[in-house]
Amino acid sequence: MTRVFSGIQPTGIPHLGNYLGAIRNWVALQDDHECIFCLVDLHAITVWQNPTELREQTRQQAAVLLASGIDPVKHILFNQSAVSAHTRLGWIFNCVARLGWLNRMTQFKDKAGKDRENHSAGLYVYPNLMAADILAYKATRVPVGDDQRQHIELANDIAKKFNHDYEVEFFPEIEAFVPPQAARVMSLRDGAKKMSKSDASAQSRIDMTDDADTIALKIRRAKTDPEPLPSSPEGLAERPEARNLVGLYAALADQTPEQVLQQHGGEGFGPFKKALTDVLVARIEPIAQETARLLGDVPHIDAILRDGGQRAATIADPIVTEAERLVGFLK
Numbered sequence: 440m441t442r443v444f445s446g447i448q449p450t451g452i453p454h455l456g457n458y459l460g461a462i463r464n465w466v467a468l469q470d471d472h473e474c475i476f477c478l479v480d481l482h483a484i485t486v487w488q489n490p491t492e493l494r495e496q497t498r499q500q501a502a503v504l505l506a507s508g509i510d511p512v513k514h515i516l517f518n519q520s521a522v523s524a525h526t527r528l529g530w531i532f533n534c535v536a537r538l539g540w541l542n543r544m545t546q547f548k549d550k551a552g553k554d555r556e557n558h559s560a561g562l563y564v565y566p567n568l569m570a571a572d573i574l575a576y577k578a579t580r581v582p583v584g585d586d587q588r589q590h591i592e593l594a595n596d597i598a599k600k601f602n603h604d605y606e607v608e609f610f611p612e613i614e615a616f617v618p619p620q621a622a623r624v625m626s627l628r629d630g631a632k633k634m635s636k637s638d639a640s641a642q643s644r645i646d647m648t649d650d651a652d653t654i655a656l657k658i659r660r661a662k663t664d665p666e667p668l669p670s671s672p673e674g675l676a677e678r679p680e681a682r683n684l685v686g687l688y689a690a691l692a693d694q695t696p697e698q699v700l701q702q703h704g705g706e707g708f709g710p711f712k713k714a715l716t717d718v719l720v721a722r723i724e725p726i727a728q729e730t731a732r733l734l735g736d737v738p739h740i741d742a743i744l745r746d747g748g749q750r751a752a753t754i755a756d757p758i759v760t761e762a763e764r765l766v767g768f769l770k
């Protein structure tokens with residue numbers, strides 16, 4: 440059975456972009472794949488995290504995933520720092536990846552901005568650790584949003600160079616599994632920026648724990664333009680905010696943008712935003728309620744993650760031990 444690995448950072452509450460770009464597809468893959476889902480706390484601290492909040496966010500993240508339909512018994516759900524294989528292989532990959540490769544990573548440029556010198560070294564080598572996360576399990580399919588495509592390509596370059604340098608066929612090729620719809624959900628405040636947990640404005644995203652009133656308010660305030668909706672997707676080309684809202688509606692209603700515009704073309708944003716709010720609330724409210732219920736039993740969440748970590752280590756430890764032997768470490 441194909442092995443799937445995917446991760447999410449406990450840097451805040453999962454938002455609609457995480458759900459449509461990643462979590463929803465994780466749930467679907469569980470039927471016919473062996474899945475390993477990871478709360479990547481090592482990645483989270485590449486940007487400063489308050490320790491108490493990091494712990495809380497890790498549990499909250501776990502609760503949202505469970506509420507969305509992740510099965511921690513048939514599959515594995517754990518937090519990254521619990522399995523040392525990630526950092527062991529991550530260090531080897533720091534020594535395999537070239538600086539020139541990392542210099543091309545657009546996410547580092549986006550996150551560091553102009554103030555490059557003041558960011559952590561961890562933020563810079565983050566993609567090497569991400570390659571280790573996946574390859575420590577020899578996972579071959581990685582469901583991600585569009586923003587992670589470049590990191591998966593880098594992971595493949597690292598795997599190839601490792602195999603070449605040590606004259607082995609050890610690490611497999613990885614396939615990014617990017618959803619056909621809503622692979623890049625944009626900020627509600629700026630159609631040129633992706634929706635992110637780390638965006639300073641809470642109004643820029645819909646959290647998977649938002650209640651109906653909060654969702655309605657955020658959608659009412661979402662940036663749009665004064666024109667009514669066009670009757671076909673071509674009319675959205677120069678209208679990023681409108682395109683984003685139509686894309687969200689389509690992904691949630693299981694329609695194509697063409698179908699959405701056949702129905703809503705010519706409408707102003709007032710009625711369309713109401714219709715969008717309805718489909719959002721219908722999807723998010725049950726997840727938010729179940730998340731709150733699960734968070735009432737923290738020891739249960741911790742037990743799930745502990746069990747997941749032990750099972751993850753059983754898979755990763757022998758693979759990473761073999762990689763260390765190939766490198767020449769005394770074992």
Ligand code: ATP
Pocket residue numbers: 446447448449450456457458459460461582583584585586587621622623624625633634635636637638
């Ligand atoms: P941060 O701002 O801390 O980086 P994030 O919102 O980018 O947080 P991640 O934890 O980095 O979220 O990513 C988790 C998963 O969600 C990844 O598979 C990523 O590709 C996907 N994802 C993140 N943002 C979006 C988005 N706006 N649209 C679609 N998928 C997304």
Ligand code: MG
Pocket residue numbers: none
């Ligand atoms: Mg991110």
